[in-house]
Amino acid sequence: TQLLEQSPQFLSIQEGENLTVYCNSSSVFSSLQWYRQEPGEGPVLLVTVVTGGEVKKLKRLTFQFGDARKDSSLHITAAQPGDTGLYLCAGALTNAGKSTFGDGTTLTVKP
Amino acid sequence: DSGVTQTPKHLITATGQRVTLRCSPRSGDLSVYWYQQSLDQGLQFLIQYYNGEERAKGNILERFSAQQFPDLHSELNLSSLELGDSALYFCASGQGGTDTQYFGPGTRLTVL
Numbered sequence: 762t763q764l765l766e767q768s769p770q771f772l773s774i775q776e777g778e779n780l781t782v783y784c785n786s787s788s789v790f791s792s793l794q795w796y797r798q799e800p801g802e803g804p805v806l807l808v809t810v811v812t813g814g815e816v817k818k819l820k821r822l823t824f825q826f827g828d829a830r831k832d833s834s835l836h837i838t839a840a841q842p843g844d845t846g847l848y849l850c851a852g853a854l855t856n857a858g859k860s861t862f863g864d865g866t867t868l869t870v871k872p
Numbered sequence: 873d874s875g876v877t878q879t880p881k882h883l884i885t886a887t888g889q890r891v892t893l894r895c896s897p898r899s900g901d902l903s904v905y906w907y908q909q910s911l912d913q914g915l916q917f918l919i920q921y922y923n924g925e926e927r928a929k930g931n932i933l934e935r936f937s938a939q940q941f942p943d944l945h946s947e948l949n950l951s952s953l954e955l956g957d958s959a960l961y962f963c964a965s966g967q968g969g970t971d972t973q974y975f976g977p978g979t980r981l982t983v984l
Contacts, residue, residue: 788883792972794972794973796975801874801960801978801980802895802977802978803874803962803964803976803977803978804915804962805975806874806972806973806974806975807875809972849915851973860973861914861917862907862917865912865914865915868971
């Protein structure tokens with residue numbers, strides 16, 4: 762079983778639409794990261810959230826960490842083709858020394 | 873540019889062979905992580921080193937080994953290669969523990 766469940770697995774939308782992707786777990790995380798990965802390249806860090814209930818904004822992207830630090834969401838407003846990619850969440854358990862990655866959401870934004 | 877470098881970028885070899893992948897972490901980072909990513913498996917954690925010592929182990933095969941040197945660069949050795957070892961191999965670096973990881977561009981390994 763995957764420690765971090767990401768949904769949906771695949772998402773295809775038109776340019777200009779809004780979307781939300783989710784990262785859920787039954788475990789509590791001390792921090793959680795979101796990455797975006799393009800084909801053949803390494804994941805690129807978008808944000809780190811550490812406080813329950815925290816909301817961070819990065820231009821058209823809004824990240825939220827759940828109050829209980831068990832889940833997170835990524836909302837994209839007015840999606841653009843350049844947002845296309847694999848979105849990965851990764852969480853660090855409070856008693857572990859490494860992060861665990863979800864399987865990701867593959868987003869395609871059509872012009 | 874994350875500051876993490878990996879060489880080589882591409883590697884093509886035959887079954888049964890042995891290869892070494894190299895990673896240099898960001899300046900100041902003490903921890904190096906290795907991941908394998910194949911089409912059907914997602915990003916799989918292999919192993920973590922912190923300041924030269926093994927810190928955590930994931931789904932790393934016995935045919936694979938790694939080490940981190942005094943200058944903090946790391947090498948991942950893959951031996952007795954099989955077709956199923958074909959994948960992207962990523963190195964990431966960080967401060968260690970529950971911190972953020974910064975990924976290199978990856979090495980694409982093709983085993984023929």
